[in-house]
Amino acid sequence: MKKIKIVKVSDENLVSAIEALAHSIWREYFVPIIGSPQVEYMLKKFQSRGVISNQIEKQDYLYYLLADRDSNWVGYFAVIPQQKELFLSKLYITAENRGKGYGGCALKFIETLARDNGLPKITLTVNKNNTGSINAYKKLGFVITDSLVTDIGGGFVMDDYKMEKTI
Numbered sequence: 001m002k003k004i005k006i007v008k009v010s011d012e013n014l015v016s017a018i019e020a021l022a023h024s025i026w027r028e029y030f031v032p033i034i035g036s037p038q039v040e041y042m043l044k045k046f047q048s049r050g051v052i053s054n055q056i057e058k059q060d061y062l063y064y065l066l067a068d069r070d071s072n073w074v075g076y077f078a079v080i081p082q083q084k085e086l087f088l089s090k091l092y093i094t095a096e097n098r099g100k101g102y103g104g105c106a107l108k109f110i111e112t113l114a115r116d117n118g119l120p121k122i123t124l125t126v127n128k129n130n131t132g133s134i135n136a137y138k139k140l141g142f143v144i145t146d147s148l149v150t151d152i153g154g155g156f157v158m159d160d161y162k163m164e165k166t167i
C-alpha cells in the first residue's frame with residue numbers, strides 16, 4: 001500500500017498550502033472541462049485563503065493535506081459532516097501523482113472518519129464532463145444517484161452528478 005501522510009489543516013501556513021495546490025490543480029485540470037473564466041471565478045469564491053479559513057472556522061469544513069513519504073504535498077481533500085452523511089466536498093491529487101493510489105488511501109481515511117461519526121454514507125458531486133474522476137469514483141465504490149445543476153453566481157452553474165457510497 002502507498003505510504004501516505006494525512007495532515008489536518010489547522011493553521012494559516014497549511015491553509016496557504018491548500019490555496020497553492022488548489023490554484024495549480026484547478027488551472028491544470030478544470031480549464032479544459034469548464035473553461036478558464038469559471039475556474040478563476042470558483043478559485044476566488046471557494047478556494048482563496050480567507051474563504052478556506054472561514055469554511056474551517058464557521059462552516060464545519062474539515063480540510064486535510066496529503067503528503068508522500070518525502071513529505072511533499074500530493075493533494076488535499078475536504079469533508080463536511082452532515083446529519084446523515086459525510087459530504088466529500090473536495091478531493092484533488094496533483095497531476096503527476098494521479099493513479100498511484102493516493103485517492104484510494106484518502107478515501108479509506110474518509111470512510112473511517114464517517115464510521116467514527118456514525119455516518120453511514122459518503123456523498124459527493126462531480127462535474128458531468130469529468131469522466132476520468134467519475135470512473136475513478138465508480139471503481140472506488142460510488143454510484144450516481146442524482147443530477148444537479150447549481151447556480152453559483154457570476155453567470156455560472158455547476159452541472160454535476162451526485163454520487164454516493166454506502167459504508
Ligand SMILES: CC(C)(COP(=O)(O)OP(=O)(O)OC[C@H]1O[C@@H](n2cnc3c(N)ncnc32)[C@H](O)[C@@H]1OP(=O)(O)O)[C@@H](O)C(=O)NCCC(=O)NCCS
Pocket residue numbers: 029091092093094097098099100101102103104105124125126127130131132133135136137139140
Ligand atoms: C479522482 C482522483 C481524486 C482519484 O485519485 P487517484 O489518486 O488518481 O486515484 P487512485 O490511484 O487511488 O485510483 C483509485 C481507483 O480509481 C481508478 N482510476 C483512477 N483514475 C482513473 C481514471 N482517470 N479513469 C478510470 N479509473 C481511474 C484506479 O485504477 C483505481 O481503481 P482500482 O482500485 O480498481 O485499481 C484524482 O484522479 C484527481 O485528483 N483527479 C483530478 C481532480 C478531480 O477531478 N477531482 C475530483 C473532483 S470531484
